Amino acid sequence: MDYSRRKQVNQRSLTGAFVVAAGLIFGAVLPGQAALSDQQVTTLDTIKRDVSAASHSYQLIESLTTEVGARMVGTPGADLATDWAVNKMNQLGFDKVWVEESDAQLWQRGDLSASITAPYPHKLVAIALGGSVGTNGKPVEAEVVYFANLQALQDAPANSLTGKIAYVGYRMERHIDGHGYGKAVGARVAGASAAAQKGAVAFVMRSVGTDTNRIAHTGMMRYEDGVKKIPAVALSNPDADLLENMLHREEPVKFSLTTNASGPTGKTVTIANVIGEVTGSESPDELITLGAHIDSWDVGTGAIDDGIGIGIVLAAGHYIANMPTRPARTIRVILFAAEEIGLVGVRDYVARHKDNISNHMIGAEWDFGNGRIYQLEPGVGPSALNSIRDFATYLAPMGVALAPTNTAKGQSDMSLLGAAGQPAVNFAPDGLDYFDYHHTDNDTLDKVDQEALKVNTAIYTLFAWYAASSEVNFHQ
Amino acid sequence: MDYSRRKQVNQRSLTGAFVVAAGLIFGAVLPGQAALSDQQVTTLDTIKRDVSAASHSYQLIESLTTEVGARMVGTPGADLATDWAVNKMNQLGFDKVWVEESDAQLWQRGDLSASITAPYPHKLVAIALGGSVGTNGKPVEAEVVYFANLQALQDAPANSLTGKIAYVGYRMERHIDGHGYGKAVGARVAGASAAAQKGAVAFVMRSVGTDTNRIAHTGMMRYEDGVKKIPAVALSNPDADLLENMLHREEPVKFSLTTNASGPTGKTVTIANVIGEVTGSESPDELITLGAHIDSWDVGTGAIDDGIGIGIVLAAGHYIANMPTRPARTIRVILFAAEEIGLVGVRDYVARHKDNISNHMIGAEWDFGNGRIYQLEPGVGPSALNSIRDFATYLAPMGVALAPTNTAKGQSDMSLLGAAGQPAVNFAPDGLDYFDYHHTDNDTLDKVDQEALKVNTAIYTLFAWYAASSEVNFHQ
Numbered sequence: 038m039d040y041s042r043r044k045q046v047n048q049r050s051l052t053g054a055f056v057v058a059a060g061l062i063f064g065a066v067l068p069g070q071a072a073l074s075d076q077q078v079t080t081l082d083t084i085k086r087d088v089s090a091a092s093h094s095y096q097l098i099e100s101l102t103t104e105v106g107a108r109m110v111g112t113p114g115a116d117l118a119t120d121w122a123v124n125k126m127n128q129l130g131f132d133k134v135w136v137e138e139s140d141a142q143l144w145q146r147g148d149l150s151a152s153i154t155a156p157y158p159h160k161l162v163a164i165a166l167g168g169s170v171g172t173n174g175k176p177v178e179a180e181v182v183y184f185a186n187l188q189a190l191q192d193a194p195a196n197s198l199t200g201k202i203a204y205v206g207y208r209m210e211r212h213i214d215g216h217g218y219g220k221a222v223g224a225r226v227a228g229a230s231a232a233a234q235k236g237a238v239a240f241v242m243r244s245v246g247t248d249t250n251r252i253a254h255t256g257m258m259r260y261e262d263g264v265k266k267i268p269a270v271a272l273s274n275p276d277a278d279l280l281e282n283m284l285h286r287e288e289p290v291k292f293s294l295t296t297n298a299s300g301p302t303g304k305t306v307t308i309a310n311v312i313g314e315v316t317g318s319e320s321p322d323e324l325i326t327l328g329a330h331i332d333s334w335d336v337g338t339g340a341i342d343d344g345i346g347i348g349i350v351l352a353a354g355h356y357i358a359n360m361p362t363r364p365a366r367t368i369r370v371i372l373f374a375a376e377e378i379g380l381v382g383v384r385d386y387v388a389r390h391k392d393n394i395s396n397h398m399i400g401a402e403w404d405f406g407n408g409r410i411y412q413l414e415p416g417v418g419p420s421a422l423n424s425i426r427d428f429a430t431y432l433a434p435m436g437v438a439l440a441p442t443n444t445a446k447g448q449s450d451m452s453l454l455g456a457a458g459q460p461a462v463n464f465a466p467d468g469l470d471y472f473d474y475h476h477t478d479n480d481t482l483d484k485v486d487q488e489a490l491k492v493n494t495a496i497y498t499l500f501a502w503y504a505a506s507s508e509v510n511f512h513q
Numbered sequence: 514m515d516y517s518r519r520k521q522v523n524q525r526s527l528t529g530a531f532v533v534a535a536g537l538i539f540g541a542v543l544p545g546q547a548a549l550s551d552q553q554v555t556t557l558d559t560i561k562r563d564v565s566a567a568s569h570s571y572q573l574i575e576s577l578t579t580e581v582g583a584r585m586v587g588t589p590g591a592d593l594a595t596d597w598a599v600n601k602m603n604q605l606g607f608d609k610v611w612v613e614e615s616d617a618q619l620w621q622r623g624d625l626s627a628s629i630t631a632p633y634p635h636k637l638v639a640i641a642l643g644g645s646v647g648t649n650g651k652p653v654e655a656e657v658v659y660f661a662n663l664q665a666l667q668d669a670p671a672n673s674l675t676g677k678i679a680y681v682g683y684r685m686e687r688h689i690d691g692h693g694y695g696k697a698v699g700a701r702v703a704g705a706s707a708a709a710q711k712g713a714v715a716f717v718m719r720s721v722g723t724d725t726n727r728i729a730h731t732g733m734m735r736y737e738d739g740v741k742k743i744p745a746v747a748l749s750n751p752d753a754d755l756l757e758n759m760l761h762r763e764e765p766v767k768f769s770l771t772t773n774a775s776g777p778t779g780k781t782v783t784i785a786n787v788i789g790e791v792t793g794s795e796s797p798d799e800l801i802t803l804g805a806h807i808d809s810w811d812v813g814t815g816a817i818d819d820g821i822g823i824g825i826v827l828a829a830g831h832y833i834a835n836m837p838t839r840p841a842r843t844i845r846v847i848l849f850a851a852e853e854i855g856l857v858g859v860r861d862y863v864a865r866h867k868d869n870i871s872n873h874m875i876g877a878e879w880d881f882g883n884g885r886i887y888q889l890e891p892g893v894g895p896s897a898l899n900s901i902r903d904f905a906t907y908l909a910p911m912g913v914a915l916a917p918t919n920t921a922k923g924q925s926d927m928s929l930l931g932a933a934g935q936p937a938v939n940f941a942p943d944g945l946d947y948f949d950y951h952h953t954d955n956d957t958l959d960k961v962d963q964e965a966l967k968v969n970t971a972i973y974t975l976f977a978w979y980a981a982s983s984e985v986n987f988h989q
Contacts, residue, residue, distance in 0.1 A: 104632075106633065106635045106755075114633075157589075159582045252727060274959070279579060279814065279958070478727040481754070482751070
């Protein structure tokens with residue numbers, strides 16, 4: 038996941054004020070909604086028992102990471118992933134499977150080497166930020182100037198970095214809901230242009246990540262219009278520590294960087310959202326959407342980001358497709374393309390389906406890794422709240438608390454569907470270790486917590502069946 | 514640390530049988546040794562209080578990793594490390610500081626790239642094993658054949674690997690005393706020649722390491738005389754997982770390897786043991802030795818292996834050098850060169866000082882990382898055992914148990930001094946995470962557990978002072 042998380046964090050911080058102003062929504066009794074019927078509960082119990090005991094989502098992640106691997110936009114892996122997903126959906130019993138193609142900008146990573154050259158030579162672990170330009174085939178070597186965070190860089194005097202390399206050492210905080218990301222990612226997105234505006238020849242930052250491995254974290258950056266494009270890279274956290282320990286001494290520290298990242302190429306590549314449906318038995322035009330993103334960065338095998346999401350939503354669709362009786366509404370599983378480079382696939386999806394959002398009854402995405410779900414927040418119409426409360430009560434013994442707010446707009450890709458009017462449920466998993474692996478070579482199959490995955494897959498399957506068998510209009 | 518650990522593990526497994534045969538040594542009351550005097554205990558208490566509260570050893574590791582960094586034999590860092598150590602010893606108040614130079618074989622790592630090329634291309638994280646040859650500037654590409662362990666490879670039929678790449682997937686076990694290393698390292702040392710004997714063109718193995726990071730573990734290997742020298746590399750554990758998941762499928766898996774490792778160059782480089790003494794006040798010719806190794810691999814900054822050892826023994830020497838009264842015997846701190854490539858520095862030390870081992874009263878090395886010391890095992894003459902027992906009783910409140918055996922021969926470099934007749938104490942630290950970082954890029958300052966380091970530094974300082982102020986002849 039990438040940008041949407043920031044949006045999510047902003048929503049959360051607004052939420053606090055909202056609660057104070059409006060009182061706790063669920064404190065009031067709302068009329069007009071029935072509790073879950075005995076029959077519904079029986080079916081939910083069956084789903085819970087079956088899916089909690091199965092390892093189908095793990096098998097799907099194993100298949101994806103072993104047979105496809107990394108799948109960055111513009112690489113052969115991305116096309117391989119489209120084929121894999123179409124084939125899997127067909128094998129899994131989805132009724133309709135199709136792709137919706139559009140275009141995305143091509144960016145290529147190229148090779149990179151980074152080292153400290155003074156006071157003594159030391160090779161560093163660094164990675165180019167997504168979208169960044171290269172050094173034109175030759176090294177850029179310059180003295181490093183330290184900044185504690187993006188604001189300090191932005192506050193530097195004009196021309197104060199002429200011929201220098203700007204380094205931002207902000208260290209991401211570890212939090213269960215991942216809100217440290219929002220505080221750290223600004224430097225990644227805007228740091229290069231901020232540095233270039235002061236005359237810097239390159240921008241280097243501490244990785245946006247909570248681990249202590251010598252593995253650097255990539256992720257998208259953006260150049261400001263009209264500002265010189267300079268190379269932009271992230272160091273692993275231990276390399277950042279070393280650089281800072283050197284900078285705390287008296288001798289100047291020089292840094293040499295060669296990166297062959299392409300910058301904006303002006304070329305486009307075809308991307309494909311892969312969509313599969315389990316057709317509803319009574320109201321097939323009413324859609325319950327489950328989302329994940331099919332692209333990954335080129336590092337690792339994208340097991341966590343977002344192989345887990347792919348595994349969960351495919352396994353949920355598969356289970357419901359193979360139930361003896363179909364629920365009333367259609368389950369639509371959407372594997373969005375090009376999430377990592379700026380929610381590109383979902384933009385095409387919203388543009389194509391914008392006249393049909395009222396049929397998107399409710400959606401949930403999975404794009405936050407590995408941990409057990411601890412909270413559910415709805416974003417539904419007020420008359421649908423009692424039904425959500427009943428469903429949340431059902432989930433409570435699985436460790437899922439109902440948030441006191443009703444402001445969810447969908448996570449990751451689905452934030453744009455939420456903005457377009459789709460009701461949503463946001464499931465919040467324990468994200469304490471998510472940013473240890475996020476956007477790194479370390480995003481591999483062994484990091485998947487198979488026990489948490491079983492529970493989370495069960496919860497998504499329960500949600501999909503609950504919403505698809507409900508008569509509640511979540512818009513209202 | 515490297516080879517000596519294996520030796521240590523073998524000693525441990527022998528120890529069990531010894532105990533059964535001989536009974537518990539400490540069950541018998543041994544005559545002739547006094548308990549610690551009140552004055553000794555007062556001094557030990559002062560040392561314990563001061564050193565447990567100080568961060569001197571950490572500051573030394575920070576200095577070494579920041580100002581010198583990696584220090585593999587034959588690199589500029591090795592010479593920088595010699596100068597650093599001489600300067601530090603002088604600054605720290607050692608009375609005599611000198612170097613003893615000798616020669617070691619030169620090996621150079623060069624660049625490496627490794628990838629799976631079929632069923633689909635995937636770049637792998639791999640590292641050349643120390644001592645290994647390269648691929649003569651061009652890739653070696655071949656089908657991979659799986660073996661569960663070294664024995665399975667050795668059992669393969671003659672000529673069964675002609676034109677193939679042999680892969681050994683043995684996964685190292687995690688144990689507090691590190692004995693999983695001994696079971697895993699055989700493949701690293703002997704795998705390449707075993708594979709070449711069956712016709713293989715390269716040898717690939719799962720890293721000897723307990724982590725799940727995409728960071729591979731290096732370490733020494735050896736070619737058998739008369740067997741063709743083939744390239745030898747280790748994969749990171751997640752890469753090994755992926756390779757094995759591919760190998761479990763039907764399609765053949767092809768691997769491409771380019772490594773510019775030099776193999777045996779026939780060239781020698783000068784290495785230097787760095788030695789510093791705090792001269793004893795009454796019996797200056799009687800030596801208490803504290804050891805660590807000054808070289809590291811070229812990956813990481815050698816903070817754990819063996820920066821921690823360097824920090825501990827220098828800090829211990831420094832503290833005693835600055836006490837109001839010197840103990841009777843001399844403290845000799847020895848920073849051994851070229852441990853990683855086969856205990857080369859200590860061989861020279863033993864050769865130079867072989868006629869003087871009876872003056873080496875007792876020694877202890879630190880070369881096992883980060884964890885709190887939980888056990889002390891002596892290797893002393895029988896009449897010295899009661900004194901050791903008294904000292905161990907003093908350490909017990911610090912969490913240090915006395916081993917029931919008296920078979921210690923010294924750890925790491927000091928195992929060769931033990932073999933030459935020097936009595937020893939082996940301190941065993943919690944090594945559960947040691948092989949997460951061992952011989953990898955991840956061996957960096959942030960991995961140092963500063964609280965454990967304070968306690969361990971205190972214990973080594975206590976040991977050095979206890980032994981230097983004792984009248985016990987530990988040989989007898």
